[in-house]
Amino acid sequence: GAASKPPVVFVLGGPGSGKGTQCERLAKEYGYVHLSAGELLRQERASGSSDGQLIDDYIAEGRIVPVAISLALLRKAMETSEPHSRFLIDGFPRNRDNMEGWDEAMGDVADIRSVLFLYCPEDVLEKRLLSRGKSSGRTDDNAETAKRRFQTYVEMTLPVVEEFQQKGIVPRVDGNQDIESVFRDVLLGLKSVHE
Numbered sequence: 736g737a738a739s740k741p742p743v744v745f746v747l748g749g750p751g752s753g754k755g756t757q758c759e760r761l762a763k764e765y766g767y768v769h770l771s772a773g774e775l776l777r778q779e780r781a782s783g784s785s786d787g788q789l790i791d792d793y794i795a796e797g798r799i800v801p802v803a804i805s806l807a808l809l810r811k812a813m814e815t816s817e818p819h820s821r822f823l824i825d826g827f828p829r830n831r832d833n834m835e836g837w838d839e840a841m842g843d844v845a846d847i848r849s850v851l852f853l854y855c856p857e858d859v860l861e862k863r864l865l866s867r868g869k870s871s872g873r874t875d876d877n878a879e880t881a882k883r884r885f886q887t888y889v890e891m892t893l894p895v896v897e898e899f900q901q902k903g904i905v906p907r908v909d910g911n912q913d914i915e916s917v918f919r920d921v922l923l924g925l926k927s928v929h930e
């Protein structure tokens with residue numbers, strides 16, 4: 736029954752909105768297991784997987800990798816986590832395909848508790864990504880890919896957020912504040928949905 740399904744919080748927001756930053760903090764202080772779909776894809780690419788080139792191409796173009804790949808990585812990471820873990824799934828589902836793939840594969844085995852949404856204007860996101868790009872080594876932290884990532888986010892991901900919003904499980908947090916203030920609002924937002 737529902738009680739035995741691992742609880743999942745999806746964390747969505749534009750590229751550079753602070754998903755990773757906030758999830759790391761939640762993981763450290765509240766014991767969530769943080770799974771970044773993007774990070775899992777970058778690791779898979781680095782591992783020499785046969786999907787490596789494909790993943791590389793999609794990421795460099797700011798497009799969404801086919802759901803079979805991202806979902807398999809998430810699923811494996813969940814299955815190899817400690818029993819009774821609570822999960823933060825960062826950067827997924829990014830489009831309708833991702834959502835349908837999740838429902839099909841995970842609908843019966845995991846319980847979506849809420850969808851934490853970080854909003855932030857594009858010019859702020861761009862500044863953050865370009866500044867991180869000086870040292871991140873990420874192939875997508877450049878002006879051109881940042882623009883495409885933002886377009887993909889608006890066209891593909893925002894409609895998914897809206898769909899969850901209609902179910903009333905989306906705390907919206909202003910990501911354009913200092914990290915500490917965002918975290919305070921994240922906690923308030925999660926509290927409002929989970930209590």
Ligand code: UP5
Pocket residue numbers: 748749750751752753754755756757771772773774776793794795796797798799800801805825826827828829863864867875884910911912913914915917
């Ligand atoms: N920073 C963070 N918070 C700040 C704040 N409040 N004030 C000032 N600075 C702040 O933060 C980004 C940068 O901003 C950092 O330098 C940070 O210090 C600073 P971060 O916490 O990393 O933001 P995040 O939202 O995690 O940004 P990220 O770049 O990871 O977001 P994306 O959604 O673009 O990247 P992701 O890794 O999720 O995906 C990358 C690509 O993988 C996608 O474009 C796509 O091609 C592919 N992908 C899929 O295809 N499918 C998936 O399911 C997932 C990914």
Ligand code: MG
Pocket residue numbers: 754755756771773825826
């Ligand atoms: Mg991230």
